[in-house]
Every structure is written in structure tokens, then in C-alpha cells.
Amino acid sequence: xxxxxxxxxxxxxxxxxxxxxxxxxxxxxxxxxxxxxxxxxxxxxxxxxxxxxxxxxxxxxxxxxxxxxxxxxxxxxxxxxxxxxxxxxxxxxxxxxxxxxxxxxxxxxxxxxxxxxxxxxxxxxxxxxxxxxxxxxxxxxxxxxxxxxxxxxxxxxxxxxxxxxxxxxxxxxxxxxxxxxxxxxxxxxxxxxxxxxxxxxxxxxxxxxxxxxxxxxxxxxxxxxxxxxxxxxxxxxxxxxxxxxxxxxxxxxxxxxxx
Numbered sequence: 001x002x003x004x005x006x007x008x009x010x011x012x013x014x015x016x017x018x019x020x021x022x023x024x025x026x027x028x029x030x031x032x033x034x035x036x037x038x039x040x041x042x043x044x045x046x047x048x049x050x051x052x053x054x055x056x057x058x059x060x061x062x063x064x065x066x067x068x069x070x071x072x073x074x075x076x077x078x079x080x081x082x083x084x085x086x087x088x089x090x091x092x093x094x095x096x097x098x099x100x101x102x103x104x105x106x107x108x109x110x111x112x113x114x115x116x117x118x119x120x121x122x123x124x125x126x127x128x129x130x131x132x133x134x135x136x137x138x139x140x141x142x143x144x145x146x147x148x149x150x151x152x153x154x155x156x157x158x159x160x161x162x163x164x165x166x167x168x169x170x171x172x173x174x175x176x177x178x179x180x181x182x183x184x185x186x187x188x189x190x191x192x193x194x195x196x197x198x199x200x201x202x203x204x205x206x207x208x209x210x211x212x213x214x215x216x217x218x219x220x221x222x223x224x225x226x227x228x229x230x231x232x233x234x235x236x237x238x239x240x241x242x243x244x245x246x247x248x249x250x251x252x253x254x255x256x257x258x259x
Contacts, residue, residue: 010060012058021047021233024234035211035228036230042253048084051069052084064077089163094153143171159191160188160191167195177208199223212224
């Protein structure tokens with residue numbers, strides 16, 4: 001099952017003399033929450049960048065639903081059903097919640113995002129298409145309980161809420177695999193609990209598979225089906241949260257790290 005949904009085989013990439021990833025291999029099952037852990041500089045975000053098409057690995061293969069994607073462009077990979085969020089919030093602060101989430105629909109728009117904004121006539125194809133996309137976005141807003149801020153500029157909203165809007169924008173791509181890059185970074189404990197709730201809901205209610213990078217070890221151990229630990233670009237161990245937590249090399253890698 002894992003090999004047919006998502007598979008990374010022997011991934012390697014170097015920048016100058018630095019080996020950022022070395023021989024990383026794992027599979028993911030459909031509907032799974034799979035976490036990647038490791039100290040700062042371990043290669044976690046580099047792995048995400050390879051999967052989402054921002055980097056081309058020097059070696060290895062990435063297969064998603066039976067298709068090789070390691071040489072595909074980011075927009076092609078998004079159209080295949082892989083979306084991601086980033087460590088740093090990438091929202092447009094001068095746009096409202098609805099507009100920011102609507103931007104996530106761009107790969108599904110035939111008329112183009114900006115062309116569709118300048119519609120002539122209610123019956124035009126662009127107008128009809130925009131209505132359909134807005135309906136999809138409204139469902140996301142309802143799902144994430146963002147109705148009361150749908151028309152508010154995101155720049156004025158609390159940090160945790162902005163993270164939730166960014167999650168909504170990723171959902172607007174209609175992914176079957178969602179890459180979450182430190183979704184709880186910078187959050188207080190209440191915001192963190194809310195985000196954990198939403199991630200579980202994505203898995204349970206929407207059936208979305210989640211590949212997660214997170215420094216909060218308690219969160220990782222609470223919500224993950226399986227965990228991959230990497231350090232200095234190398235695979236340390238792969239297993240259930242309990243197995244990974246008890247691994248001596250994992251404990252050694254985290255000595256001196258704040259988790």
C-alpha cells in the first residue's frame with residue numbers, strides 16, 4: 001500500500017561540499033500521519049523542497065501514486081495533489097482571509113486568477129468559474145471555523161490564526177498529500193493544541209495524508225502513525241513513535257536541542 005501512494009528511494013542532494021541528504025528512503029501509506037524529526041540543520045526542509053519540486057535531487061527517486069515526480073516542476077506536483085505550508089507564514093497581509101485562501105485555487109482555474117477578477121457579464125465563463133471556486137473556499141472556511149474573520153485583513157490577525165489560514169490555502173489545492181513544515185512553530189500552547197486538533201481532523205474527516213516536520217516531540221509522538229528521524233542528512237531510524245523515542249541514536253542527536 002505504501003509503495004503505491006508515496007515512496008522516496010535513496011534520495012541524495014549536496015550543496016557545494018555539504019551533503020544535505022544522503023540515501024534517504026521511506027514509504028507512506030494513504031491516510032497516514034508521517035513525521036520527519038531531527039535537530040536543526042538535519043535536512044528536513046531540504047527533503048520537503050525535493051518532494052515539492054523546489055529542489056531536484058542529485059540521486060534517487062520520488063514516486064507519488066505510481067508516478068515519478070523528482071524532476072517535475074512545483075506547479076505540476078501541486079496539480080498531482082501535493083500541497084505544502086512553510087515555516088514562515090507566506091500570506092498576503094493586505095488581503096483578507098477569503099482572498100488568501102482563494103489564491104490556493106489558482107491551479108484549478110482555467111481563466112486564470114487575475115483575468116477572472118475582471119469579469120464582463122454575470123453569465124461569462126469566468127464568472128461561473130469564480131462562483132464554483134468561491135464555493136470550495138467557503139467549505140474550507142466552514143471546516144476551519146474561520147467564518148468570523150473571512151473578510152478581515154490577515155496582517156491584523158493573531159499568529160495562530162494566520163497559520164490556520166495558511167493551512168486553508170494549502171487545502172484549497174485539494175491535496176491528497178499535505179506537507180506541513182513546522183505548523184506549530186512560534187505558537188503558544190493553546191494555539192498548538194488547536195493545530196493538533198485540525199491536523200487530526202484532516203486525517204480523520206478529509207482522509208488527507210500528512211507528511212509533517214515538527215520540533216515539538218510531544219506533538220510528534222501524540223499524532224504520528226510513524227516517524228523518520230534524520231541527522232546530518234542521514235537516516236537515523238524509522239518506526240512507530242515508541243520505537244523512535246527509545247532509539248539511542250535519536251536521543252543522542254537531541255542532546256542539547258530544545259524540543
